[in-house]
Amino acid sequence: MVEIRAEIAATVWKVEVEVGQAVEKHHELVILESMKMEIPVIATASGKVAELHVAPDDRVNEGDLLVTLD
Numbered sequence: 001m002v003e004i005r006a007e008i009a010a011t012v013w014k015v016e017v018e019v020g021q022a023v024e025k026h027h028e029l030v031i032l033e034s035m036k037m038e039i040p041v042i043a044t045a046s047g048k049v050a051e052l053h054v055a056p057d058d059r060v061n062e063g064d065l066l067v068t069l070d
Contacts, residue, residue: 002045002069006060010034015056017067021049029067030054041066 010032023043030041047069054066
């Protein structure tokens with residue numbers, strides 16, 4: 001299991017994947033928005049999306065779990 005976490009406090013702007021979707025390393029998973037800047041959250045490993053822990057408009061803090069890859 002690979003846990004993808006937020007690197008900054010932000011708002012979830014877009015979720016680019018679905019549960020069960022196969023992703024490659026460097027695939028864009030979520031886009032966060034902070035101070036009018038879009039910050040892509042990238043997969044650190046290849047795998048399948050096991051769980052999404054956020055939805056658009058959710059507020060997240062640094063270190064919050066966003067996506068779990070299997």
